[in-house]
Amino acid sequence: MPKGSDLLVAALENEGVDRIFGIPGEENLDVVESLRTSKIELVLTRHEQAAAFMAATHGRLTGRPGVCLSTLGPGALNFSTGAAYAHLGAMPMIIITGQKGILSSRQAKFQIVDVISSMKPITKMARQIVSASSIPTIVRDAFRVATEERPGPVLLELPEDIASEEAEAHLVPPHPIDIPVAHPKAIERAAQMILAAKRPLIMLGAAASRPRATGELGGFVHRTQIPFFTTQMGKGTVAGGTNLYMGTAALSERDYVHEAIDRADLIIAIGHDTIEKPPFFMGQKDQKVVHIGYMPANVEEVYYPDAEVVGDLGPTLKLLADELEGKLPNAGALLSLREHILSHISDRATEDRFPVTPQRLVHDVRQVIPEDGIVCLDNGMYKIWFARNYRTYVANTLLLDNALATMGAGLPSAMMAAMLYPNRRVMAVCGDGGFMMNSQEMETAVRLGLNLVVLVLDDSAYGMIRWKQAVDQFKDYGMTFRNPDFVKYAESYGATGHRIESVGDLVPTLDKAFNAGGVHLVAVPVDYSENTRVLVEELRAKVKPFEQASERRPAESSSPESVVAPEGI
Structure with a gap:
């Protein structure tokens, strides 16, 4: 028995x-x-x-x-x-x-x-x-x-x-459970709001990246021709190479993509989960939001939709597109902002400074990762740069956590991806602080015979918190540490270690590691001074095109004090 x-x-x-x-x-x-x-x-x-x-x-x-x-x-x-x-x-x-x-x-x-x-x-x-x-x-x-x-x-x-304990029991066979499609009245209500919009904009959120959902999302965007942006966890749900992509909301406000968000009179939020750090704050005069999701919206201080369409995303979006296709003369009204937004995001992406800047780091990683390759991020300042700058073409090819936002998940997450997809290039990108929280799993990765590249960004500090400490004008205290020799550390587990000594070495070293197979650790010194120059000073100084005082939220201010370091990243 x-x-x-x-x-x-x-x-x-x-x-x-x-x-x-x-x-x-x-x-x-x-x-x-x-x-x-x-x-x-x-x-x-x-x-x-x-x-x-x-x-x-x-x-x-x-x-x-x-x-x-x-x-x-x-x-x-x-x-x-x-x-x-x-x-x-x-x-x-x-x-x-x-x-x-x-x-x-x-x-x-x-x-x-x-x-x-x-x-x-x-x-x-x-x-x-x-x-x-x-x-x-x-x-x-x-x-x-x-x-x-x-x-x-x-x-x-x-x-x-x-x-x-000994016992007899019969197994229970699993069976598929289909999710209901949204109610026709909800679809009709949303369609009328979209048809009436003068400057519509689609937002793709975390739930849009469910494996079963991604197929119909591209069809909805293509059929409506409405431009879109994504939340951090919504990246890749529709190919970022399309000419309708407006960017990713890596910050909650005042980034370049928010020029389109602030200008939109209707945001179609597909799969948004308020557990993600807010991609924008509601409250602008005359701006409406339609929530389309598997679940009803959570009403929050920063998110309270004007209409909800609740049901299985794929078939629901197909029915909604049937109501809209060919009937939206204003669909592309915000596309005039696209070149301006994306040109700023790609600024200084090939700068030869060393230690490597975040923009160059993201640029070079994109060069060695195919469209179906998977990059798994740990949590740190670089997550903001990858969210802003890394263009995705396939769903779930940039895995980051913008919900719990815990350190230590990058390496195990990449190990799982490498086990599931042994023929695709998989990379973990970790800060030195986050990497050391679960670095012992290098032994597991080697023992399992995985093909995996682990990129460790070395600044000998809990860099994001240290930067936020400086921006908030606190003294530099309690954030720095010493690292092991990462090359020897990798070798002690049976992996191969590399250390980048010049900016031109990064792409050849990563390519060599992927081509060799096995587990490789690549340590690269990183220069985070761009955090302040771009994410504070540049965004503080920029002037939003088309912005009018009557359209701004009452609490919004363009004073320097209103632009601070991102929180909760």
């Missing part, structure tokens, strides 16, 4: 799971034994946090939940950042944790933490399994909850005595 762990693994196989990421403990030994004889690969990581980031990225890229495994107490709690990462970022994931036996307590309260209660606020569902025979139905429900809108993490706690 099968035991609980056998039923768990069989149920996971039934859901199509082929890998589980994590670090087992003694409370998981029955599960490990059941995995040993299954079709599922146990991918051992060096920290539970990395396993959670990998599982979340699996969900983000495939739409199918990734699975991670830990023991009880300290191991389970190490999943908390990854759970929050998936919860805020809407990434489907299944977390399986162990626990001491619940039918007896031979070890009293040793290592026992109430993991269920601690994880409830950062998961969609958290429950303890108390009967082996219930495992197949609980697993099926967990995958359903993790996948349905809004996607996210689900925690299952399996006590060791339930894992070893």
Whole structure:
């Protein structure tokens, strides 16, 4: 008769799971034994946090939940950042944790933490399994909850005595669940607002990057011919090479793309999730917003749409385009701003200064990454530059986190991408601070035989916070550190290390690393002085074309004090 762990693994196989990421403990030994004889690969990581980031990225890229495994107490709690990462970022994931036996307590309260209660606020569902025979139905429900809108993490706690308990139970076959299409009246209402607009503009947000959604988005933009911009997590949902692309809102206001945003009389927000840092602030006179999404809009101080179209994005947008195609004489009214906006974004992109500037860094990375190549960012100042300057052509080819915005996720995220797409170029871009938070996973990457390039930006500081400290006129304190010799550090894990000594070395070194295969670390010194010159001084001094005092928000000011360093990046 099968035991609980056998039923768990069989149920996971039934859901199509082929890998589980994590670090087992003694409370998981029955599960490990059941995995040993299954079709599922146990991918051992060096920290539970990395396993959670990998599982979340699996969900983000495939739409199918990734699975991670830990023991009880300290191991389970190490999943908390990854759970929050998936919860805020809407990434489907299944977390399986162990626990001491619940039918007896031979070890009293040793290592026992109430993991269920601690994880409830950062998961969609958290429950303890108390009967082996219930495992197949609980697993099926967990995958359903993790996948349905809004996607996210689900925690299952399996006590060791339930894992070893013998029981009979039938597997529950999964079945597709179709999302309803928006109500015809909602589509008609939105169509009338768009037809009446004089300067419409599309915004593509985080939910537009769901794997099932991206196909119809390009068709909607093409059929309406309305220009578009993206949020940071919406990049790539429609090809940035199209002549309708206006830029990415890497900041909340006053960047060049906001010249179009501020001028628009109607913003069609597709897939916007207010968990992202605001791409713009509502409140301009006569500007309307139509929210189109899988879920109703969250009403916030900075986002309160005038109309909502709620339903499956693909078919809903097709029906809306049917109402609009060929009927929008004002569709391209804002396109006259496009060249002005994009020319500023590409300014100084080939400057030969060394250490490398962020603009040159983004430019050179784009040169070596094919259209379907994947760049995974950790969190730091460079994220703003990649969001502004890196042009994407395929959905989910620039993975960044603008929801939890945690450090430490860049390398594990890239490892997952490299496992899923072994024939595509994959690069992790990390600051030295974020890289060192999970740098031990270099061993995991080498052990797995991945093809991966890790670009480490070396400024020996928590650079973004240090810059914000300076802009806010605080003393320089508490943000600097010493780094290891990154070349030797990479080599100690069996990877290949490189250090860039001149700006002209970057592209050849990256190309050489990709062509050689295997895991490579490329350390490059970075000059962040451009943060102040561009993101503070230049944006402070610029004058918005077509801006009129009557169209500005009452609280808006063009004084120098109104332009400050970006927050929450």
